[in-house]
Each structure stands twice: as structure tokens, then as C-alpha cells.
Amino acid sequence: MAYEKELQVGIEASLSAAKLCQAVRGNIPDRIEKQDRSPVTIADFGSQAIICRALAEAFPNDPVVGEEDATALRSSEMSEQLAQVTEYVKQEIPNVSTEDVTQWIDHGNGEPSQRFWTLDPIDGTKGFLRGDQYAIALALIEEGEVKVGILACPALSLDLAPPLNEEGLLFVAVRGEGTKVRSLKTDEFTAIRVASPDDEEHLRFVESVEVAHGDQSQQSAIAQQAGIKSPSLRMDSQAKYGAVASGAAALYLRLPSPKQPDYRENIWDHAAGVIVAEEAGGRASDMYGKPLDFSVGAKLFQNRGVVVSNGSLHEAVLAALNK
Ligand SMILES: Nc1ncnc2c1ncn2[C@@H]1O[C@H](COP(=O)(O)OS(=O)(=O)O)[C@@H](OP(=O)(O)O)[C@H]1O
Numbered sequence: 001m002a003y004e005k006e007l008q009v010g011i012e013a014s015l016s017a018a019k020l021c022q023a024v025r026g027n028i029p030d031r032i033e034k035q036d037r038s039p040v041t042i043a044d045f046g047s048q049a050i051i052c053r054a055l056a057e058a059f060p061n062d063p064v065v066g067e068e069d070a071t072a073l074r075s076s077e078m079s080e081q082l083a084q085v086t087e088y089v090k091q092e093i094p095n096v097s098t099e100d101v102t103q104w105i106d107h108g109n110g111e112p113s114q115r116f117w118t119l120d121p122i123d124g125t126k127g128f129l130r131g132d133q134y135a136i137a138l139a140l141i142e143e144g145e146v147k148v149g150i151l152a153c154p155a156l157s158l159d160l161a162p163p164l165n166e167e168g169l170l171f172v173a174v175r176g177e178g179t180k181v182r183s184l185k186t187d188e189f190t191a192i193r194v195a196s197p198d199d200e201e202h203l204r205f206v207e208s209v210e211v212a213h214g215d216q217s218q219q220s221a222i223a224q225q226a227g228i229k230s231p232s233l234r235m236d237s238q239a240k241y242g243a244v245a246s247g248a249a250a251l252y253l254r255l256p257s258p259k260q261p262d263y264r265e266n267i268w269d270h271a272a273g274v275i276v277a278e279e280a281g282g283r284a285s286d287m288y289g290k291p292l293d294f295s296v297g298a299k300l301f302q303n304r305g306v307v308v309s310n311g312s313l314h315e316a317v318l319a320a321l322n323k
């Protein structure tokens, strides 16, 4: 098995971050607004601190390109939030100081390089705040290719045998070695595959809950043209990739919103999910059929929109988009 140490460290840190998120979520925190007006919570900061600390210890030479930075947390107006983040991190790592926490968070402000990690400490923060889906998404990228993906979805369950039908799943994929899933509560993994072409029951598509993150009317039209008759399943975060990888849905569409036609996707919003779907037999591309290019920085500058499918549906979707 390749990337054994990366997997072990990444899984352990993601499980610990998931515990922190679940603890914070029992007591829904304040929404803090970032400069771009998107929300962040103390759980986003805590999750990034825990995962970056583990990566810094195990792989000191690997940069981490993460979503959050600690600049705002260090300001005097946010001292109360910093104290709260530190208290939650202490439940996972005893004896930490506020300085440790801000330093670990800032370890996640690295630059993409030949080998690096990308981290979304809470993907779908809006879903997290609403009490819906969210994910902790960690991926290792080498030479522009995603090699390892670890995707924790603490609020997701699948229509599979117990315990996978209970809330809290962890998807793991290594390039060339398939995708597997386990419950957050037990450590037994099960291999998963995308929906087969003749699986009528799961011939449906997933899309974002947030209308600003895609073009929902175009997404419905394209899905219909590709032969999907049922309405979409709306789901926050990269949990959507888990749905496609496990065969719960056959397609994930994310077409640029007409309000932000030039939006470029962040690598941390897709890297872990893409390998989870691909290694389960699926296919991911942009809306023109171009593979997602993780070699050009912190955003997918060379791509527009995202299409993820069970593979067999892909050409029909691209043909509909091409029209
Ligand atoms: N305009 C636009 N278009 C596409 N994507 C955008 C846009 N604006 C924001 N974002 C990113 O969307 C991430 C949330 O993913 P989802 O849309 O799948 O989930 S959700 O329905 O919004 O909860 C969200 O990630 P998080 O900030 O980690 O939640 C953003 O990075």
C-alpha cells in the first residue's frame, strides 16, 4: 500500500478535527464574517489547528495550503473567540496555548509546490451553521495530481449496511488503490463504487444548497438532458462527492453562477472529493470536459465549473453542456 504514513496521520488528524467540530456543533457558535463576507466559526479555526499541527510534526517539509488564517483571530477584538478555539483544541490536545493554536493555523498558509497538502477545515461552513452537511477535506497533491484524499463527513449517512447508515462517515482514497468508507465510530473500512449505468434508482444528481454557488436552473436542465428525471438532492460541502462515490447519486453538477461567471474554484473545495469519486470509478472534469488542473496554484484557474459523474453519464452531460 502506498502513502501509508500520510494516510495514518491524515486519518487520525481528521478524526480528531471531526470530534472538535461535533463538540462545537452541539452548541452552535457565532458566525464570524471574513473580509469576503463569507462565514467562519471557531470550529473552522480549531479544525485547521489540529490538522496542521499533525502535518507539521509528521511532514515538516510539506507546505499546507489551507482555507483559514489566524490574522483576525490575533486581533484584540477576537480574543474571546481565540480563547474558545483554544478550549476546544485542548479537548483533543492537552496543554496547548493560544500561541500554539494561532501558529498551527498559520502553518496552513503555505504555497502550492511540487508536493503539498490542501485543507478545507470545514467545507460547507454555511451547512455547518444550519445543522446540515459539512466536511473536513484533506488532500495530498504531488506534481499537480491528487494522490491521497481524506474526507470526513460528520453529518452524512448512506443507504448501506450498518454502521454506514448512521451519521458520521470517513471516505479515504489513494491513487490507484480505490476508495473506501468507514463510520466515524468504528475503524472497519468498506470499499465503495459509483452507481452502475443500469441503476435507475440512483440516477439522480446532487448540487449545492446555496444558490450563489452554482446555476441551479441550468444544472436541472442539463441533468434532464442527460436522462435524469428526478429532482436534485441538495447537499452542502464535498459530501456531494461522497454521494457520487458511493452510488447514492450518479452526478454532481456545479456550473458557474450567472452572478459570478468568472468565479474560480478553490483547490481545497475539490481535491479530496475528486480523488474519492475517481477512485470509486467515477470521472471529474470541468464543464468543458477538461480534467481539473491542480498544478496552477490555490485555485482551479484553468477550469470553469465542475462535473462529477459515475463515468457512464459523463459524455451525455458534456454533450448537453456543449449545446
Ligand atoms: N460563487 C461561488 N461559486 C462556487 N463556489 C463558491 C462560491 N462562493 C463560495 N464558494 C465556495 O463554496 C463552498 C461551499 O460548497 P458548497 O456550495 O458545495 O456547499 S454549500 O451549499 O455552500 O454549503 C465554500 O466553501 P466553504 O467556505 O469552505 O464553506 C466556498 O469556498
Ligand SMILES: [Mg+2]
Pocket: 120, 122, 123, 124, 268, 269
Ligand atoms: Mg470549502
